[in-house]
Amino acid sequence: MEEFIKRALVDEEEMATLLGELEPFVYRVSFHLTRHQQDAEDIAQDVLYKICTKLSSYRGDSSLQTWVYSLVMNTYKDYLRKMKSRQAESLPEHAASRSFEDTSNSRILLEKLLQDLPELDRHILILRFQNDLSVREVAEIMNISESNVKTRVFRLKDRLRSLFLKGGEVL
DSSP states (O other): OHHHHHHHHHOHHHHHHHHHHHHHHHHHHHHHHHOOHHHHHHHHHHHHHHHHHHGGGOOSSSOHHHHHHHHHHHHHHHHHHHHHHTTOOSSOHHHHHOOGGGOOOHHHHHHHHHHHSOHHHHHHHIIIIISOOOHHHHHHHHTSOHHHHHHHHHHHHHHHHHHHHTTSOOO
C-alpha cells in the first residue's frame, strides 16, 4: 500500500485510481453522517480534495482507511460548524418530522433512535457497526480510549434495545 501511495503522490493517473477506489467509501460514510444526498456529496468532494492535498502528510501510523475516516469526520465537524453559524439545522428535516405512529417499519424506527442520540454516541455506533470498524479504529478516529468505546457501545446497545422494544418512547 505504501508504494501505491508514493506513486499516487507523483502520478496523476495513480492519484485518480486511488480517489476512484476511495470515493464510494467516502460518500457512504458522509451519507451515514448527514442523511442528505447533497450534503454528503459536498462533504465527500471536500474530503477527496483533502486526500489529494494532504496525502503527503499521511504517515502510515494507522491504516489509510482510518486516516480517511478522520478526514471525513473532521470535514463533517467543519460542516456542522458552518451550518450552526448560518443558523440552519444540522440534522435533516425528515429525521425530526417522522413520528413512530406513522410507520411500523423497524428500520425507520431505528434510524430515528440513532438520530436522537448525542452526536458522539451516534458517530461511534455508525463507525463501529455501519462501517464495520474495530474498537481500536473507532478509538483512533474519535480520539478516545478503547475502553471508552467499548463502554459506550455496550450502554448504547442496551439503551437502543430498550427504546426499540418500547417503540421509541424516551426512558
